[in-house]
Amino acid sequence: MTLTTSGGQRLLWLLLAACLAALPASAQTPDDEFRAVLAELREASFSDKESIADKLIATSHMSARPVLTALLEDRLFVRSQDQQIFIVSSTEESRTQYELIDPVSLSRAGSAPVDELTKIGTNNRLRRFLRITIARGALANPDPDVRRAAVRELLRSLDASAIELLRQRKTEETDARVLYEIDTALALATLDDGDAAARVAAVQTLSERLSPEVRNRLAALIERNDDGSFAESDEGVRVAAAAAIETIDTARSLYSGVETLFFGLSLGSVLVLVAIGLAITFGVMGVINMAHGELMMLGAYTTYVVQTALPGYIEWSVLIAVPAAFLVAGLAGVLIERTIIRFLYGRPLETLLATFGVSLILQQLVRTVFSANNRSVITPSWMSGTLPINDALSITYNRLYIVIFSLIVFGLLLAVLKRTRLGLDIRAVSQNRAMARAMGIRSEWVDAMTFGLGAGIAGVAGVALSQLTNVGPNLGQSYIIDSFMVVVFGGVGNLWGTLIGGISLGVINKLLEPYAGAVLGKILVLVVLILFIQRRPRGLFPQTGRAAEAA
Amino acid sequence: MSSPGRSNGTRSVRRSWRELREAAKRRAPPPLLGKILYLEKLTVSFDGFKALNGLTLYVDPGELRCIIGPNGAGKTTMMDVITGKTRPDEGSAWFGQDVDLLSLTEPEIAQAGIGRKFQKPTVFEFLSVFENLELALAGDKTFWRTLVARLTPAHRERIAEVLHIIGLVAEQGVVAGALSHGQKQWLEIGMLLMQQPELLLVDEPVAGMTPQETERTAELLLSLAGKHTVIVVEHDMDFVRSIAGQVTVLHEGRVLAEGDMDRVQNDPQVIEVYLGA
Amino acid sequence: MSAIAGRLPLSFSDRESLWFLSILAVIAIAVPILNLAVPPSSPLHVSTYVLTLVGKYLCYAMLAIAVDLIWGFCGILSLGHAAFFALGGYAMGMYLMRQIGTRGVYGHPVLPDFMVFLNWTDLPWFWYGFDRFWFAMLMVAVVPAVLAYVFGWLAFRSRVTGVYLSIMTQALSYALMLAFFRNDMGFGGNNGFTDFKDILGFDLQQDTTRSVLLVVTVAALAASYCVCRAIVASRAGRVIRAIRDAESRTRFLGYRVESYKLWVFVFSAVVAGVAGALYVPQVGIINPSEFEPINSIEVVIWVAVGGRGTLFGAAAGAALVNYAKTYFTAALPEVWLYALGAIFVGVTLFLPRGLAGLMPAASRGK
Ligand SMILES: Nc1ncnc2c1ncn2[C@@H]1O[C@H](COP(=O)(O)OP(=O)(O)OP(=O)(O)O)[C@@H](O)[C@H]1O
């Protein structure tokens, strides 16, 4: 789902985007001039290439940096047939065709078989030169994120010229986050050449950092060489380094705990999302809807259909799919209720069987219409990627959005039940059908609406699931047991119970996983749940009163 | 989803053996001698609402006691406590001198000799009248015993006798679900008779009966008193007057008045909260 | 008494049992003869495929009877009986695996192939004894019984009922499925057991062996039918039905409901386990997918189709639905799930008492 791109490439795209943003107006130099300089690269020696690179920069053409970055990353090629130079978007080994990008306009230029392309080579010296040249440009960029990324890139292989560049930048830099990175880099540099006191100070600066590079560097200080002497000669520095490593490790394990909790939270909110519709039909109506999973599946397929029908709106597709899925699944729910469920009120075990039949039919229907294969649903770019909190903790956007989304759905549902007329009717009918009817509530209509509401929410959950798992005919089955567990655990007929039950199950699951492994963890959770139900047969928040007993 | 279970809204169903023993110590058998039922300071609350509020009640052996009181006074709840369906928050309940009702489960209480007829008639709808009575038959009720149990001639005779008493001889083969409301009431009374309990708790026996049937029920209950102890809950004042010796009036979970019918009927408080002017 | 019983919708007359047992007897005699004695050229010949198929249906019928006892009579909708079936099957499978001996691919005298493949050196302790037939047969009954006892003891004592119980049984069988899928559990992971060679020294590929297995299955089915029937016809059976209809009322009559449920549940699990044990040598494979929750639900629908609370109806329903499944999955594979789904919906809506409910009262021996 997420685009798996290496850090370097990500940086590249950032740079590229920044260049595009920064230099649009200065592209007055004719493209031809740029192209001519570029053409020289074909036969140049390594040292010539350095000067060509300088010349390219001197043109201030907007494509200069992307081209140099491509050269640095071995992605600049000459096409054999016409000796044209192209940037290649990716050189993954599995590819037999490379996607070509025109180096001047940066637009797509078709593709070519791998063996018809010749790479423009580099050596270490040239690469160092290119890196510094590119970084220098990036460090002057007005966007602090670009500058920060540039520092981090430099930090990976510090040499004298890089250090010099950073020192220089430090005097001008105003952004605290960029300064922070520069300090890290300079402190790392100090470890190599400062005096003992400076090294201790550098270690102290580094003890506040979290990145694995820093930790490894510090760990190297207290290691012994082969001859038994310490890698770091000064005792004081070693002591400081050991203390710093401990500080870093504590902080890192704290953050990994936070990360586990967040994973648990996001799994939990998925569980809440898939269970909450069930909580309505099961808890409020006493109907065991085994087709709940398949209604989610319908929601997920709705997302697919929306994306197929509106290929130009992929970024919006998920947002469009939410109401669409609500309608599709909700209508399906109303249909099921009107044709089947309404004859089975008060007989929960029978509703279980009948809706199970419905689930089989829906699965097969999807197989007939869409084939048995999984469909690929695209993740909009705003939902992919990660939100870095710090070096030890970053949060993927899709997880974050799912948490927010399920809280919104939960809140809306609660509002519908508590604040609207429909909600009042639903609660009235669920508590005393005959009485509600006597009060003039059209219980038939309320039943259909309630079931439709539960089904619609299942559809909405399906949209979310389409971003997390494969969209296929079996999507529903894999969640149905979990969602029943959540409802039973939380206590039937209590939405808050579903929320707390779902989140705690998610967190427990993720907490167990590191020790027991995913499958065993799941088994453990099921066993714990079975035992829990023995203790509290009606869940965390049991319904009370005589109505509950007679239920 | 399930048939009504023991209400556990107030506290956990199971208690350890130790807890039970501790509790039993706290509820030492009452000092008063010679009663068959001792209810002392019983309090039951449902989400803060007190259905019973310090109820104290004693019943003599062989007595026919009527309990009256407005809707929601806690009459049914009291029976729930006696039969183990509901656990009180406080108080004690003893059956005779040595049976601590609060430490027993429903079947144990039934085995100890307390039978109950429910307010809403509950019989086994898919079993025949005959089989309903057979199941109520006193005797060993463990699984392995009932697996091999046979009806002895004495048992058959007893069933026939009860069928006669409750007037369902012709319907003995009919599934109980097909009976009328009144017939179900009778069947449940019949099941109570089969159990031969020492103490009978009868919740609103004549609701849904014709005047003649009501009269017959009154006769039946009167004939039982003496040999058995009977506690009857009823709203039908004529019926109560026709059978009662002692009457207890419950109100808001506690005893409002107690005494013979005339005294109770002239009690100003009772008139105010229940009987009306 | 029997005159009374005759007027009840859900009771037995001996005529039904007689019919049922006679049909079983005919199957037990005719199918092996038509398979072994009639030459393959004859139109009357029963192929080995059909023989195995009939054996499979009979195992399913037994499983259906087990579910009917607990659901139809006691009102406990167990969605975990496929697990008991599979456990019995695994116990039998372990015996059959150890019978392979040195004839396996790796030729190890003690370890089954999959263990050699996983580089195990010793037999896990829970495989001890399974080289003996009597021990394996004991485990076929004991393992499901112990699981049912422990689960039932916990569940019934805390009065987990109705849908909650169904969902818990489903979770139980789901957890077992996940566990058996794991390689390090020592049950062959997702491949399970297969490639069996012989049972008690008789070659499993031989038609005679298969015929004997069929006869044994018929006998087991008949026996479980008779025992179940005896149980439901006893007073305990009436208590069980009373529990189904009004559980707490039964308590107030002095019956310890949990112990009734527990014993019936355990017995039902044992029947399911035995059915699974007979199933494995006939179909030649057992793997974790037998634990799948959908299997348990399918069993319930067989019972519902045949008519719950009748025993013979459950058996007939199992055979019928599975015949339909065999037919459709071969002829019109896409249609099968539609059909099965429609059966689920149709039976619950229109045939609450199943096909047995359609039988005229007269034929049920008034
Ligand atoms: N399980 C329960 N949960 C919540 N409230 C309960 C429960 N059982 C009883 N109550 C409440 O306790 C109060 C006493 O009920 P109870 O049934 O004992 O009254 P009653 O005297 O039998 O009334 P009636 O004459 O109408 O039968 C009522 O207000 C009732 O709503």
Ligand SMILES: [Mg+2]
């Ligand atoms: Mg009452």
